[in-house]
Amino acid sequence: MSLLIAEMSPTSHVVDHVLWSVGGTPVLTTQMVTMVIAGFVTVFLLWIASRAIVTGPETEGNARFVTKGKFAQLIEAMVVYLRNEMLLPVMGEHSTRKYLPYLLSLFFFILTMNLFGIIPFADMQALLYVFFTGSDNYHHYYFGGTATANIAITCGLALISFVVIQVHGFRELGVKGFLEHMTGGLIDGPIGLWLIVPIVFAVEIAGLFIKPAALAIRLFANMVGGHTMMGTLLLFGYMAFSGGLGLLGGGTITLVSTIFTVMISFLEIFVAFLQAFIFMFLTAVFISLMSHEEHELELEEAEDAKAAVAGH
Amino acid sequence: MNPLVLAADNPAAFNWMPGVTAIVVFLIVLVVLSLFVWPKISKGLDDRNEKILSEIKSAEEAREQAKAALAEYERNLAEAREEANQMIQSARAEAKRVAEDLKAKNEAELAERLKRASHDIETAKKAAISQLHDSAADLAAAVAGKILDREVNAADQKQLVEESLKELSEHAV
Structure with a gap:
């Protein structure tokens, strides 16, 4: 019966x-173990890829510049695309060089955790446990599930992003520049506008925290949402059988829901990449928002506009 | 007792421990990747980039050099052609000049020879005439002596000779 109770909840695979636990406080959870394993896997796979991407010995001639192996080429294509097409236009040359290790590590770490969630490690362990012990406990597993479907884990990652963004802001703008940024540059404006400075300041301060909070919630919600949907779809067949629809009715519903689950799985693979990218890219955007370059760009654009007006 | 305590069936349940672990694990991942992976990948990509750029640059340089060499070759060819033309022209002019010189020299020489020859002839003619005069005078004197059968004195003889010579030169000239 515990099987029925446990499996009837579509979120049991997500939580x-x-x-x-020590004294009622959880100390070690399955998603923590999954995260640590994902960390090792991230480092190991990227290390393997880096060995193929790095320039080989002189003896190989021009072939030493060629990346060997499909996996390394895949990693390289992703790194080059993210660096040249996404980060360079947003952050500029200097910031991209500086933050690339952090941003790429973030991307690949989240991506690995997301993809780990699609592989049913937990269910494999539970089934093996049931098969070999004859137990009816389908929740005996030590790792598995989506680590990024844990709000605490996404909050932890977002906290690092928050620190990176603020440290960059202070170093780049200085305290005065930071305060100017926080008031939208209204201090230099007409005196009448000073009246709304407190409002703008409050909104900007709230924005500092809302931005990373949105990062954390977006990743968490996407992972939970997708996996809850898959759990719900898979439960339809079980519900049909236990509801007494018989072999034909239950079988049809199981078949249809399985087909849909497969389709949703492909969507989930896409979402795993997309959410890892969004987390990383928005962090990059928030970093670049705290830079001088943005203002310089605005200034340049203003100069260009002036020149264009003068020209006509 | 089940060793696994089922958590509250709420995905949004917040638990500090995974959050702290996430920070620690990510920082370790970041440090390890930054030390051992990203430098290698960056270096590989940069090296390749540099290699491609340098190859393009050297290819462009080689093309420039080839272009310059071709231009140089063509210029040399044109110069050589021009030089050859000039040489032909000057050789032709030289030949013409030499031929004209030769002709003029020949003509001058011919004229000189003609002049000398006529001078020689004149001299020889004069000598012959003078010899003839002498012989004729002697012969005339002897003949006249014989005819007259007397001794013509020298003064008569001379007079006679001169008369006859006068006559002769009037006829001869």
Whole structure:
């Protein structure tokens, strides 16, 4: 019966499971273990790729510049695309060089965790446990699930982004520049506008925290949402059988819901990449918003506009 | 007792521990990747970039050099052609000049020879005439002596000779 109770909840695959708790406080959970494994896998796979991407020995001639192996080429294509097409236009040459290690590490770490969520590690362990012990406990597993479907984990990553963004802002703009940024440059404006400075300041301060909070919630909600949907779809067949629809009715519903689950799985793979990218890219955008370059760009555009007006 | 405590079935349940672990794990991942992976990948990409750029640059340089060499070759060819033309022209002019010189010299020489020859002839003619005069005078004197059968004195003889010579030169000239 515990199987029925457990499986009737579509979120049972999404929520964290406590492995060890001290005095009622959870200390070790399945998603933490998954995250640590994902960290190792990220480092290991990227290290493998980097060995193929790095320039080989002189003896290889011109072939030493060629990336060997499909996996390394895949990683390289992603790195080059993110760097040249996405980050360079947003952050500029200097900031891209500086923050590329952080941003790429973030992207690949989140991506690995997202993709880990699509592989049913937890269910494999539970089934093996049930098969070998004859137990009816379908929740005996030590790792698995989507680590990024844990709001605490996405908050932790967003907190790092927050720190990086603010440290960059202070270093780039200085305290005065930071305050100017916080008031939207209204301090230099007409005196009448000073009246709305407190409002703008409050909104900007709130924005500082809302931006990373939105990062955390977006990633968390997307991961939870997708996996809850898959769980719900898979439960339809079970519900049909337990509701007494019989072999034909239950079988049809199971078939249809399985087909849909497969289709949603492809969507989930896409979402895994997309959300990892969005988390990383928005962090890059928030960093670049705290730079001088943006203002310089605005100034240049203003100069260009003036020149264009003068020219006509 | 089940070793696994089922968490509250709420995905939004917040638990500090995974959050802190996330920060620690990510920072470790970041440090390891920054030390051992990203420098390698960056270097590989930069090296390749540099290699491609330098190859393009050297290819462009080679093309420029080839272009310059071709232009140089063509200029040399044109110069050589021009020089050859000039040489032909000057050789032709030289030949013409030499021929004209030769002709003029020949003509001058011919004229000189003609002049000398006529002078020689004149001299020889004069000598012959003078010899003839002498012989004729002697012969005339002897003949006249014989005819007259007397001794013509020298003064008569001379007079006679001169008369006859006068006559002779009037006829001869």
